[in-house]
Amino acid sequence: MPDDMDFIPVPAELDHRIDNALHQLKREKHSHFLRKTSIAFASAAAAVAAFFTVCAANPAWAATLPVIGSLFRSTQTEVSYKGDYAKNAYAAVNPDANAGTAEQTFSDAAGKTLTVTSAAKVDVVSDKENDASAKALPDDEITMEIPEVTCTSKALYLAVTLTSRNGFPEGFRQTENEPAYSLGYDCLSLLSDGDASEENTSAVTLSADQMQGHYTDASHFEGIIRCDLSTMTVPADSFTAKLKITKLYGDLPDEMAYQNYTGTWDFTIPVRVDPSREQTIAVNDKNADGYGIASVTKTPYEVTADMMLPDTKQNADVFLAICDANGDLLEYQGENTDTYSTYERDTSRIFIFICDSDDYLNNLKGYYYSDDYAAKKDTMNFAQYLKQHALYSTDVSFD
């Protein structure tokens, strides 16, 4: 009896199939996120459109903005993870002229900004064999810059610009080319080539799923990448981060075909963490069923809570919901549904709930997203409603 399967050759095409599947998962995850937040964003679409109009009418406006924080300022409301990042931003500077890839250069204009130019093979990911819509595009050159950074203990935010030598294809410019698209920002899915051993080295290897923002013209994109740090062990004050992006995907399907750029954009980023504006409150409260909250952390951009669960339960079994001081549900921040944005909300006091996951997703959240919530809120806001149905609830006040 053979003791291994090594003699069965693994076709090279398998990598493409796996890439296909992972990209589809990212699209699903992004769509799921958008579905949950679309109602809130729909109301903001008009404001975003107005912002675009102002930008288009005043092309010199951006040039007059201060250097530090200007990129964050122009994009921080055009992402799903909104925040006043410009306020706490600092310039990203290449730590060592000899570090990074051979292609990594200083940009005089931006003051030693992290810049990587990569030849980019333009490919098409298709769910169908011999897809007639798989249009061949000439190879391109994509320059990615990271001029600004801001970081909390929970997430690293990178302001990013992309420049395409040939111009981005239509499938990348969703706001421009998808009819009835209401979110007002564009999104590029990313494939980052991370290293699992970040906890064993001095550098923290980042993982990034997407960058959101807008195209200033056919060849230029500016946006923000949010890298979640909540599950990583990172130094408290400063660290070196590594981010290696190997694929950029457009989000607008062309008859099930997704265009993408394959290249290498490899960054070494010195990061400063500013904990002075963060607050962690120890709660350490648990009910008789074993559900509870250990602590709550609020940064300038987000708030999250550490849950305590019975031994028989996992995080996937429950849903953490957090409401603001007015009893309204906060928006999600980034890719995880246990982190909430504090942007333009009164979070001096928050209400925290642990709910059964299925119950929350199938039933409870419907109360908040119903058309008549504004009317229902007069008698019972969402926090009061959740308190009646949650497995556990508490509230916390911040200074």
Added chain:
Amino acid sequence: MQKKEDTDLLVRKAVRGNIDAYGQLIEQNKAYLYRTAFLYCKDEENAMDIVQDAVLSGFRNIGSLKEPDYFRTWLTRILINAAKEHLRKIVPFESLETTEIAVPEKGIPVEEKWDLYEAIDNLPEKMKTVVILKYFNDLKLNEIAEAMQIPEGSVSAYLSRAKMLLQQCLKEGYTYAR
């Protein structure tokens, strides 16, 4: 060689919804997944379809993974289900002549291996699964039980009966060939 703690970290990240971490786990296991799928269907295209389905299904159901240590076993179960589902949809087809097989550097000749695979392929489904997981994927009995969600005793029973059937089948084939 991937350290266990590195894999555990990736699994924890994947369970929390990190697709890149999940992708790295898939990268580590892709050859294993493909070869297992290939043994099920003996067709390159179908095997890649099965792996693709398993990758999608795995992430969508990763909340069901209880222990990081069992990631590979859990993923094997997903793959088995994907293979069964896929094979239900397709018309059985296999052409040994059109399948490119690398010549092994040592061991038994390819022709004899294919006799064996033909015999395994003709086993009842659960016996076939047990044999593939035991002798090709090198899973322990408890891991096979976990992957197939059947008692460990049943795994032993299937294995025992499968070996008897294989011996009988190969012996008959050998006699016939002579």
